[in-house]
Structures are given as C-alpha cells and as structure tokens.
Amino acid sequence: MPVVFNVAEGAGIPLEQLLRRQTTHLQARDDRISDMSGDTISIRIEWPGYPSFTKQIASKDWKKTRSPNTRERLAVKIAGAVHSFFKEHAKTQCDPPNSRWRIGPNGIRIEHLALVSLHRVSQGSWQPKLCLLRDEA
Numbered sequence: 001m002p003v004v005f006n007v008a009e010g011a012g013i014p015l016e017q018l019l020r021r022q023t024t025h026l027q028a029r030d031d032r033i034s035d036m037s038g039d040t041i042s043i044r045i046e047w048p049g050y051p052s053f054t055k056q057i058a059s060k061d062w063k064k065t066r067s068p069n070t071r072e073r074l075a076v077k078i079a080g081a082v083h084s085f086f087k088e089h090a091k092t093q094c095d096p097p098n099s100r101w102r103i104g105p106n107g108i109r110i111e112h113l114a115l116v117s118l119h120r121v122s123q124g125s126w127q128p129k130l131c132l133l134r135d136e137a
Contacts, residue, residue: 002117005075012114012131018079029072042125043081049098050089055081078128
C-alpha cells in the first residue's frame with residue numbers, strides 16, 4: 001500500500017515546500033509510517049533520459065527511541081533524495097528521445113514538482129511518485 005502525501009487542496013505537496021520544511025498543511029503529518037522494515041530504505045528514482053538513482057535514507061526516527069518516521073519527516077527525507085538526484089545530474093546530458101524530461105535551468109526544476117506518494121517496489125526499496133505542477137517546464 002503506498003504512503004500518500006496530501007494537502008487540503010488535493011494530492012501532493014510541493015518539493016520546494018518540503019525542502020524548506022513548510023509542512024503545516026500536510027495532512028496526517030504526525031502519523032507514524034510503520035510498514036517499512038529495516039533501519040534504512042532505498043529511495044529509487046527512475047527519470048526518463050537519466051541513469052537510475054538510489055539514495056539510502058533512515059526509515060526510523062532515532063531522536064529519543066527508535067520509532068517509525070512520521071509522514072512529515074519521511075516526506076522531507078524523500079524531498080532531500082530528489083534534490084540529491086537533481087544536483088547529481090544537473091550537468092548530465094538527457095537522452096534525446098526523452099528531452100521533454102530534461103532537468104536543470106532550461107528544463108524541469110525541483111520547484112516544478114510535488115511529492116504525491118511513495119510506493120514499495122521491492123523489499124527495502126521505495127519509489128516516489130512525483131507530479132509536475134505546471135506544464136511550462
């Protein structure tokens with residue numbers, strides 16, 4: 001079952017807001033997400049025209065006692081992983097058949113995206129579902 005990230009206005013929360021920790025309007029933000037096994041999970045990004053990208057994030061909150069991340073904390077960590085993908089591939093040439101998915105200053109930027117949900121693709125590996133906020137990218 002996917003983990004969803006909704007706001008009052010609908011599905012998805014802008015990545016830019018997550019990176020700035022502006023999460024007050026994230027619904028059920030304090031809910032603990034307990035269906036992630038292990039201490040870390042892999043966030044996998046499959047972006048058309050770019051090599052696969054994987055980043056490990058903690059699946060637990062270690063602040064006081066080991067407990068599952070809240071929806072808010074998980075969303076912020078996923079946004080960080082997507083930001084890492086964008087930084088790593090900022091100068092990577094996009095395959096020509098997928099040029100409409102080009103990332104960077106002349107393409108899709110982090111502020112153009114919202115995090116909609118997170119899906120388990122295999123044991124310990126999860127893939128975010130992102131939404132393009134506007135079609136101008």
